[in-house]
Structure formats: C-alpha cells, structure tokens
Amino acid sequence: AQSVTQLDSHVSVSEGTPVLLRCNYSSSYSPSLFWYVQHPNKGLQLLLKYTSAATLVKGINGFEAEFKKSETSFHLTKPSAHMSDAAEYFCVVSPFSGSARQLTFGSGTQLTVLP
Amino acid sequence: NAGVTQTPKFQVLKTGQSMTLQCAQDMNHNSMYWYRQDPGMGLRLIYYSASEGTTDKGEVPNGYNVSRLNKREFSLRLESAAPSQTSVYFCASTSGGGSPQHFGDGTRLSIL
Numbered sequence: 677a678q679s680v681t682q683l684d685s686h687v688s689v690s691e692g693t694p695v696l697l698r699c700n701y702s703s704s705y706s707p708s709l710f711w712y713v714q715h716p717n718k719g720l721q722l723l724l725k726y727t728s729a730a731t732l733v734k735g736i737n738g739f740e741a742e743f744k745k746s747e748t749s750f751h752l753t754k755p756s757a758h759m760s761d762a763a764e765y766f767c768v769v770s771p772f773s774g775s776a777r778q779l780t781f782g783s784g785t786q787l788t789v790l791p
Numbered sequence: 792n793a794g795v796t797q798t799p800k801f802q803v804l805k806t807g808q809s810m811t812l813q814c815a816q817d818m819n820h821n822s823m824y825w826y827r828q829d830p831g832m833g834l835r836l837i838y839y840s841a842s843e844g845t846t847d848k849g850e851v852p853n854g855y856n857v858s859r860l861n862k863r864e865f866s867l868r869l870e871s872a873a874p875s876q877t878s879v880y881f882c883a884s885t886s887g888g889g890s891p892q893h894f895g896d897g898t899r900l901s902i903l
Contacts, residue, residue, distance in 0.1 A: 685831070710891060719795070719881060719894035720834075766833060779892065781833035 678703040678771050682782035690790045695754040697785045699767035702748060709750045710768040710779075711741055720766065726750065737761070762789045793817050795895035797882050803901045804872045812867040812898050814882030822885050823865035824892065825849075825857060827878040834881060840865055872902045 683698040701707065708727045712720040724735025731743040737760075741752045750767060767782040798813045816823065821842045826834040826849075836849030840859040854876060856868045865884075869876055879899050883892040 680833075712894075717896070719896045720883075721894075722891045725891055779834075779836070781835070783831055783833045 678705075678707065678769050678780050680767050680769050680780055680782040682765075682767050682785050684785050685783065686786045686788070688788040688790060689757045691759055692756050695752070695757045695761065695787065697752040697765050697767075697787065699750045699752065699782060700748055701750060701767070701769045703769055703771050705771045708770040709741075709743060710770075711735065711739070711750075711752050712766045712768060714764045714766065714784075716763075723752070723765075757787075757789045759789050759791065762787055795882055795884055795893050797880075797895035797898050799898060800896065801899045803903065804869075805903055806872060806874060808872050808902075810869045810872060810900070812869075812880055812882075812900075813864070814866065814895060815864045816882075816884040816893070817863065818884060818886070818893065819862070820884035820886045820893075821862070822887055823859065824883040824885075825855075825865070825867045826881045826883065827851065827876075828881060828897070829878050837867065837880075874902050876900065877902045 679702050681700045710725045711723040713723050714720050723739050724733045726733045726743045734740045739754050764784045764786050766784050768779050770779050795816045824839040825837040828834050835851050837855050838857040840846045843862045846857050858866045879897045881897050882895045885892045
C-alpha cells in the first residue's frame with residue numbers, strides 16, 4: 677500500500693521569498709514521486725519527477741525537490757516566489773520505480789503569493 | 792499540440808440522467824485514466840486502461856462505466872447520475888515506463 681501526506685493545506689508567502697511545500701510518503705516499494713501544479717480551471721501540469729536517479733530533482737519554473745528516503749519526504753522548494761506561482765500543488769507517488777502507473781495523490785497544498 | 796482533450800468542459804445534469812464524458816489523446820500513449828477531483832481529496836482514480844482493449848477498476852468505480860474505443864479515445868459513462876457524482880473529472884494518459892501522466896483540462900459536472 678502507498679500513501680501521500682501533504683502537511684499543509686494552505687501556504688502563504690510574500691513575492692520574492694522562499695517557498696516550501698511539504699510532502700511525506702509511504703510505499704512498500706522503491707517509489708516514483710512527482711509534483712504537479714494546477715492553476716484555476718486547468719488540468720494538472722508536471723513540475724518534476726523522481727525516478728531513482730539523482731535525489732535532488734530540478735523542475736520547471738525554478739522549482740526543485742529533494743528525495744530523502746530516511747525521512748520518507750519529498751519537499752518542494754523554490755528560492756523566490758513569483759505571483760504566477762499561486763496555484764494548487766499536488767505531491768504524487770507511484771509504487772513502481774520508473775513508472776507513472778497507479779498514482780496516489782496527496783490532498784493538495786494551495787499556495788498564495790502576496791504582493 | 793493538443794495533448795489530452797476532454798469534452799464537454801461543463802455540464803449540468805438532473806438526477807437519473809445519463810451522460811458520457813469524452814477523452815482523446817494525440818500522443819500515441821498506451822495507457823489512459825479517468826479521475827475525479829473533489830475539494831480536499833486530491834484526485835481519485837475511477838478507471839484506467841493500461842492498453843487498448845483492456846480496462847480496470849480504480850479506487851472509486853461504482854456508478855461509472857468506461858470504454859476504450861481505440862488507442863486514442865477513452866470515454867466515461869454515468870448511467871444514472873447522482874448528486875454524489877458532482878465533481879471535476881480529469882482524463883490522463885501516459886506512454887508508460889517512467890513517463891509522467893499528461894492531463895486534460897477537466898470536465899466540470901454538476902448533478903442537481
């Protein structure tokens with residue numbers, strides 16, 4: 677069985693300050709992990725993915741995430757928030773290394789960016 | 792590129808009516824998925840099709856049926872709509888392996 681916990685349902689930051697969105701997972705296998713972003717009335721867009729290569733993963737729009745097996749975490753960070761980053765973010769796990777099948781989604785974190 | 796296209800974008804139904812949601816992808820992907828998104832619950836898998844000619848139940852299949860019409864198209868049918876099926880429905884596809892799932896823009900369905 678696998679599960680994903682996003683530790684914050686809402687995060688609010690000021691423009692230009694760092695972003696941290698927290699995600700813990702559990703999986704019986706060596707998982708694949710993803711972060712997706714959803715802007716209002718849109719589908720989900722892939723930000724980045726971890727599939728057992730480098731533990732620090734760089735994604736689009738300046739986002740990155742670090743896979744920490746000992747802490748079962750996959751937190752999403754960005755050094756400096758932009759207004760356009762305001763959206764909902766989903767942490768997602770697949771039990772199969774190198775696979776996007778059978779995804780389990782976290783409940784989402786709503787990011788607000790204040791001017 | 793169109794990617795994953797869902798129709799319609801919005802729909803309002805009365806309880807008991809039937810409805811088919813359409814999904815088509817132009818990326819030659821093998822696997823396709825239907826999810827529903829409800830507030831505070833992330834996305835939950837309804838049905839998926841690992842390859843043309845196969846379909847399998849996901850986490851919340853009750854009240855739904857699917858058809859993998861061909862490699863491009865994967866439809867979701869509500870035979871007798873219920874208010875509990877009010878949700879946003881997303882279709883996704885992937886080529887498999889380590890490739891991520893690609894999502895459509897969703898169908899917003901309200902059942903009165």
